[in-house]
Amino acid sequence: MPKVLVSDSIDQVGIDILSQVAQVDVKTNLPPEELTKIIPEYDALMIRSGTRVTAEVIEAGTQLKIIGRAGVGVDNVDVPAATRRGILVVNSPEGNTVAAAEHAVAMMLSLSRYVPDANQSVKAGKWDRKSFTGVEVYKKTLGIVGLGKIGSHVSSIGRAMGMRLLAFDPYLSTERAEQMGCQLVELDFLLRESDYITLHMPKTPETYHLINAEALDKMKPTARIVNCARGGIIDEAALFDALKQGKIAGAALDVYEQEPLQEDSALRSLGKELILTPHLGASTEEAQVNVAIDVAEQIRDVLLGLPARSAVNIPGLRPDVMEKLRPYLQLAETLGNLVSQLAGGRIEEFNIRLQGDLATNESQPIVIAALKGLLSHALQERVNYVNASIEAKERGIHVVETRDATVKDYTGSLLLTATGPLGTHSVTGALLGDNEIRITSIDEFPINVPPNRYMLFTLHRDMPGIIGKIGSLLGSFNVNIASMQVGRKIIRGDAVMVLSLDDPLPEGILNEITKEPGIRDAYTITLPE
Numbered sequence: 001m002p003k004v005l006v007s008d009s010i011d012q013v014g015i016d017i018l019s020q021v022a023q024v025d026v027k028t029n030l031p032p033e034e035l036t037k038i039i040p041e042y043d044a045l046m047i048r049s050g051t052r053v054t055a056e057v058i059e060a061g062t063q064l065k066i067i068g069r070a071g072v073g074v075d076n077v078d079v080p081a082a083t084r085r086g087i088l089v090v091n092s093p094e095g096n097t098v099a100a101a102e103h104a105v106a107m108m109l110s111l112s113r114y115v116p117d118a119n120q121s122v123k124a125g126k127w128d129r130k131s132f133t134g135v136e137v138y139k140k141t142l143g144i145v146g147l148g149k150i151g152s153h154v155s156s157i158g159r160a161m162g163m164r165l166l167a168f169d170p171y172l173s174t175e176r177a178e179q180m181g182c183q184l185v186e187l188d189f190l191l192r193e194s195d196y197i198t199l200h201m202p203k204t205p206e207t208y209h210l211i212n213a214e215a216l217d218k219m220k221p222t223a224r225i226v227n228c229a230r231g232g233i234i235d236e237a238a239l240f241d242a243l244k245q246g247k248i249a250g251a252a253l254d255v256y257e258q259e260p261l262q263e264d265s266a267l268r269s270l271g272k273e274l275i276l277t278p279h280l281g282a283s284t285e286e287a288q289v290n291v292a293i294d295v296a297e298q299i300r301d302v303l304l305g306l307p308a309r310s311a312v313n314i315p316g317l318r319p320d321v322m323e324k325l326r327p328y329l330q331l332a333e334t335l336g337n338l339v340s341q342l343a344g345g346r347i348e349e350f351n352i353r354l355q356g357d358l359a360t361n362e363s364q365p366i367v368i369a370a371l372k373g374l375l376s377h378a379l380q381e382r383v384n385y386v387n388a389s390i391e392a393k394e395r396g397i398h399v400v401e402t403r404d405a406t407v408k409d410y411t412g413s414l415l416l417t418a419t420g421p422l423g424t425h426s427v428t429g430a431l432l433g434d435n436e437i438r439i440t441s442i443d444e445f446p447i448n449v450p451p452n453r454y455m456l457f458t459l460h461r462d463m464p465g466i467i468g469k470i471g472s473l474l475g476s477f478n479v480n481i482a483s484m485q486v487g488r489k490i491i492r493g494d495a496v497m498v499l500s501l502d503d504p505l506p507e508g509i510l511n512e513i514t515k516e517p518g519i520r521d522a523y524t525i526t527l528p529e
């Protein structure tokens with residue numbers, strides 16, 4: 001019988017499902033070295049947010065076939081390490097949406113009426129009504145940052161409470177936001193206008209410390225902010241200062257830069273202007289049943305040799321089909337991610353062209369992988385091989401799929417074209433003999449470069465000296481160039497330059513590059529590791 005380790009507390013309904021096919025051991029609060037020691041015995045691991053599944057744990061898990069996260073975020077799992085070992089990582093992208101949204105609203109109302117402090121005061125034997133005069137949310141402006149599943153649910157509750165709704169989401173169309181009764185605005189406007197701000201986006205390099213001292217300075221002195229998304233999106237030190245100095249009226253946090261929150265965190269010393277909960281967003285009976293069923297069923301199915309329905313890293317395909325398609329799925333995801341960044345993220349139209357040997361009906365998973373790549377910059381681990389098409393549809397992206405078997409440059413190639421705020425951009429890619437990914441054209445300019453974590457693309461006039469200028473400019477910002485290639489159609493016409501960089505591009509440098517004579521446009525790209 002296979003063995004499953006459950007290392008965080010999950011609802012009994014999940015244990016019952018797993019017990020149908022496996023021996024289930026529940027061992028919570030394991031120190032990391034103990035987990036690494038016992039993991040070789042197990043075929044599956046089921047966790048919540050408490051267990052850190054590091055590359056070391058994955059390396060030690062020689063029998064592991066699947067890691068199930070009873071919840072959405074897989075930021076506590078080293079997913080690339082699992083993928084390298086062929087271990088499925090599954091989650092429950094929607095099981096706790098309502099719970100998290102309701103917790104954010106509860107925080108907003110508690111902040112407005114000082115419910116936690118008033119309760120403590122009465123329990124301490126007092127009858128103090130004066131200290132707890134609150135404010136109403138009716139007719140106030142609610143700024144939602146990240147209008148995905150949870151943000152949308154918060155918007156419908158906000159609307160029902162008579163609030164004016166603003167939203168900032170760089171990956172969502174104005175039409176989709178309007179359908180939810182929200183006015184899509186820039187972040188600056190939202191920060192300045194909102195009485196309440198609630199955060200519902202993933203933690204990414206882009207959103208890390210998005211709410212810093214500068215952002216807090218822009219908020220009204222009467223504004224209140226709620227973070228039930230991920231720790232690190234708000235700079236906690238800056239928030240402490242802003243609350244202490246009365247720059248904003250209040251904040252409520254469910255998530256922290258470090259969890260559990262350090263015992264000596266300065267945040268614990270603040271008064272009724274700050275409400276803290278211990279990552280309770282998903283802690284409802286209903287959500288815990290939903291996520292436990294969602295994930296336990298997937299672990300059970302995989303142990304029975306069936307596909308998983310919500311795999312974050314590998315689609316649920318038959319192993320032989322998967323073996324053949326795996327390099328193409330990687331190609332499609334990488335190109336999808338790249339073209340979405342070139343087009344500016346908020347994609348309106350997406351064209352997927354399967355060429356050469358890929359122009360068959362068996363290539364459908366490649367189309368899905370391209371969509372997953374397209375959305376992954378915005379949605380991170382919440383987009384998977386199952387929901388990618390639905391997510392694209394719900395975001396109003398017009399997807400066109402074509403096949404052309406006559407293109408013979410490579411055995412099979414993929415041409416992706418996306419239209420977004422930065423215009424229409426295209427990228428072609430193929431696999432070399434040893435399944436190495438190559439980007440073979442950008443905006444129809446022929447190139448031949450492997451994808452890299454950090455890349456810079458320029459569209460420029462092909463003229464002497466331009467490459468040297470960009471090289472020196474990057475050097476002056478201490479950015480090391482790993483490789484460089486130019487693609488052009490005619491000599492001294494337009495050209496693209498593709499630079500693979502060892503370091504991310506520092507802020508402001510893109511502006512400097514576009515100011516150089518001859519440079520028409522420049523784009524910076526970050527691909528997953």
Ligand SMILES: NC(=O)c1ccc[n+]([C@@H]2O[C@H](COP(=O)([O-])OP(=O)(O)OC[C@H]3O[C@@H](n4cnc5c(N)ncnc54)[C@H](O)[C@@H]3O)[C@@H](O)[C@H]2O)c1
Pocket residue numbers: 072073093096097100145146147148149150151168169170171172200201202203206207228229230254255279280281282283377378379382
């Ligand atoms: N506190 C909890 O217990 C709890 C429970 C569930 C989810 N969460 C967290 O809540 C957050 C939202 O989850 P969801 O299920 O709604 O995700 P989702 O993927 O459905 O929505 C996320 C939204 O954020 C947007 N986004 C991406 N980058 C952005 C940026 N830079 N600025 C603004 N918006 C951006 C995306 O376009 C998307 O619309 C996640 O961080 C998730 O991990 C927390």
Ligand SMILES: O=C(O)CC[C@@H](O)C(=O)O
Pocket residue numbers: 048049050070071072073074096279281282283
């Ligand atoms: O309670 C949990 O397991 C964390 C929930 C939440 O942060 C998630 O990512 O699903």
